[in-house]
Amino acid sequence: MNLLDIRNLSLAIHGTPILHDVSLTLEAGRILGVIGESGSGKSMTAFSTMQLLPQGAEPTGQILLDGQDILTRTERDMCSVRGREIGMVFQEPMTALNPLKRIGDQVAETITQHERVPRRTAMERAAEALRRAELPPEKFPMSRFPHELSGGQRQRVVIAMAIALRPRLLIADEPTTALDVTTQAQILALLKKLVREEGMGLMMISHDLAVVADMADEIAIMQKGRVVETGPAETLFREMQHPYSKALLAASTHAPERGAEVAETPLLEVRKVRRSYALPAKTPFGARREIEAVKGVSFTLKRGESLGLVGESGCGKSTLTRAILGLEEVQSGEIALAGAPVFTGHKPNPEVRRKMQVVFQDPYGSFNPRHRVARLVAEPFHLLPDTPRAERDRAVAEALEAVGLSAADGAKYIHEFSGGQRQRIAIARALITRPELILLDEAVSALDVQVRAQILDLLADLSDRFGLSYLFISHDLSVVRSITDRVLVMKSGEIVEEGPTEQVFDSPQHPYTQALVAAAPVLPDDVAA
Numbered sequence: 001m002n003l004l005d006i007r008n009l010s011l012a013i014h015g016t017p018i019l020h021d022v023s024l025t026l027e028a029g030r031i032l033g034v035i036g037e038s039g040s041g042k043s044m045t046a047f048s049t050m051q052l053l054p055q056g057a058e059p060t061g062q063i064l065l066d067g068q069d070i071l072t073r074t075e076r077d078m079c080s081v082r083g084r085e086i087g088m089v090f091q092e093p094m095t096a097l098n099p100l101k102r103i104g105d106q107v108a109e110t111i112t113q114h115e116r117v118p119r120r121t122a123m124e125r126a127a128e129a130l131r132r133a134e135l136p137p138e139k140f141p142m143s144r145f146p147h148e149l150s151g152g153q154r155q156r157v158v159i160a161m162a163i164a165l166r167p168r169l170l171i172a173d174e175p176t177t178a179l180d181v182t183t184q185a186q187i188l189a190l191l192k193k194l195v196r197e198e199g200m201g202l203m204m205i206s207h208d209l210a211v212v213a214d215m216a217d218e219i220a221i222m223q224k225g226r227v228v229e230t231g232p233a234e235t236l237f238r239e240m241q242h243p244y245s246k247a248l249l250a251a252s253t254h255a256p257e258r259g260a261e262v263a264e265t266p267l268l269e270v271r272k273v274r275r276s277y278a279l280p281a282k283t284p285f286g287a288r289r290e291i292e293a294v295k296g297v298s299f300t301l302k303r304g305e306s307l308g309l310v311g312e313s314g315c316g317k318s319t320l321t322r323a324i325l326g327l328e329e330v331q332s333g334e335i336a337l338a339g340a341p342v343f344t345g346h347k348p349n350p351e352v353r354r355k356m357q358v359v360f361q362d363p364y365g366s367f368n369p370r371h372r373v374a375r376l377v378a379e380p381f382h383l384l385p386d387t388p389r390a391e392r393d394r395a396v397a398e399a400l401e402a403v404g405l406s407a408a409d410g411a412k413y414i415h416e417f418s419g420g421q422r423q424r425i426a427i428a429r430a431l432i433t434r435p436e437l438i439l440l441d442e443a444v445s446a447l448d449v450q451v452r453a454q455i456l457d458l459l460a461d462l463s464d465r466f467g468l469s470y471l472f473i474s475h476d477l478s479v480v481r482s483i484t485d486r487v488l489v490m491k492s493g494e495i496v497e498e499g500p501t502e503q504v505f506d507s508p509q510h511p512y513t514q515a516l517v518a519a520a521p522v523l524p525d526d527v528a529a
Contacts, residue, residue, distance in 0.1 A: 009061040033216030037448035041225040087162030091174035093154035104142025133160035152183035185519035210521035254453040255482040256460035268301040273333035295493040308480035311490035357430035361442035363422035374410030399428040420451035
């Protein structure tokens with residue numbers, strides 16, 4: 001008997017069809033990878049299994065857990081199922097955890113919700129769950145709060161909560177999307193270890209084909225609420241039949257065509273830059289400490305060049321980026337754009353800042369949802385002298401059309417667009433002042449593979465048309481490899497390796513670069529070729 005057997009599951013919310021005859025099976029001790037883009041129905045299938053559905057949801061079909069139909073259970077019954085029989089690991093650990101409660105208490109709460117045990121017993125079992133999630137309390141005290149942990153450590157706490165009662169089924173919904181490659185590799189290895197040692201079944205939901213290819217025993221591909229293809233992981237990628245499956249695979253290995261010429265003239269010059277931050281003293285009268293986030297970094301970005309900057313969280317990428325943008329003054333060193341310093345005295349040079357723009361990771365979070373798109377795109381005009389209204393409107397229309405949208409979209413609000421369209425609007429905002437350099441901070445890491453391929457093609461086209469230079473900051477090595485001419489590898493505030501992108505990825509010299517490349521998930525060789 002299968003551990004999980006989903007039979008002809010359909011779901012409508014307020015009469016709108018969401019899922020159509022979804023059928024999936026999962027055996028104990030096995031991993032089922034569910035792949036698809038946003039809106040494909042992956043998460044709704046998982047939420048149906050947990051019976052965590054919104055008001056107005058009407059599921060039909062069967063979801064059998066060890067032969068028992070979950071859809072026939074009452075909410076009271078499901079309260080005992082969730083956590084005890086089915087555990088769930090969410091995508092964003094910081095929102096899944098309570099920032100006001102210590103991590104030990106949060107894991108223990110999972111236990112006390114289901115069992116009447118003394119607090120001491122619950123804390124002992126919480127410590128054991130954290131140890132199984134590779135967060136031993138002797139190294140990571142249970143008295144810590146979530147903000148005192150790294151992203152990977154927070155995700156381990158969420159996993160500890162999910163496995164505290166040793167459930168038979170574990171659902172992981174995009175558990176590594178926002179993590180660095182080495183941290184991602186550690187979390188994936190932990191999940192595989194738990195499946196092997198605990199004998200649980202794992203439903204792994206992801207839009208990253210390379211992650212699932214390396215993890216899963218069986219794979220199901222979903223599109224628009226339907227399962228369009230299933231099969232063993234070891235053969236599915238070579239024997240794909242459905243056009244959507246083939247399109248996903250092609251987008252995963254897509255490299256944009258780039259025709260921009262790289263000049264020998266330097267555009268951005270960073271020379272021996274250092275940036276330190278003061279830390280609070282450990283005692284009331286103790287000496288203040290400092291942490292050096294950027295340690296004498298030097299590099300040059302040429303006109304028309306796309307330069308990648310990779311490294312794990314905490315390596316100094318963001319600090320260096322803020323310094324380049326003139327948002328934080330450095331203690332020593334120089335940063336110049338086209339020969340002009342970014343800082344004049346202790347103030348940023350407005351003329352230089354006008355020539356640089358930035359595209360952030362989360363386009364929705366970087367926009368004010370109360371304003372229309374036309375106003376959002378026009379925001380960088382505050383860097384320019386007063387511009388006539390007609391000229392602004394014309395520039396907004398041109399910027400929107402340059403990124404594949406229409407001038408009429410300026411009258412809409414940001415919530416009316418998809419994730420990929422929002423990122424196009426963010427790029428339009430960056431283009432509005434005709435900058436020479438655009439910094440892209442994890443600009444495609446949260447996008448589906450097909451949307452990501454479209455955005456990368458757009459960036460390559462804009463570089464050709466407008467002579468743009470890019471500083472591409474990302475932890476996604478496959479993206480950096482496909483879009484950049486050269487790459488810098490940053491570790492602990494220093495550039496430890498640099499060179500042509502293909503050379504660095506094919507034959508990394510520094511041990512840290514070797515570790516990054518080795519940790520990055522890849523598709524099977526015969527498929528990727």
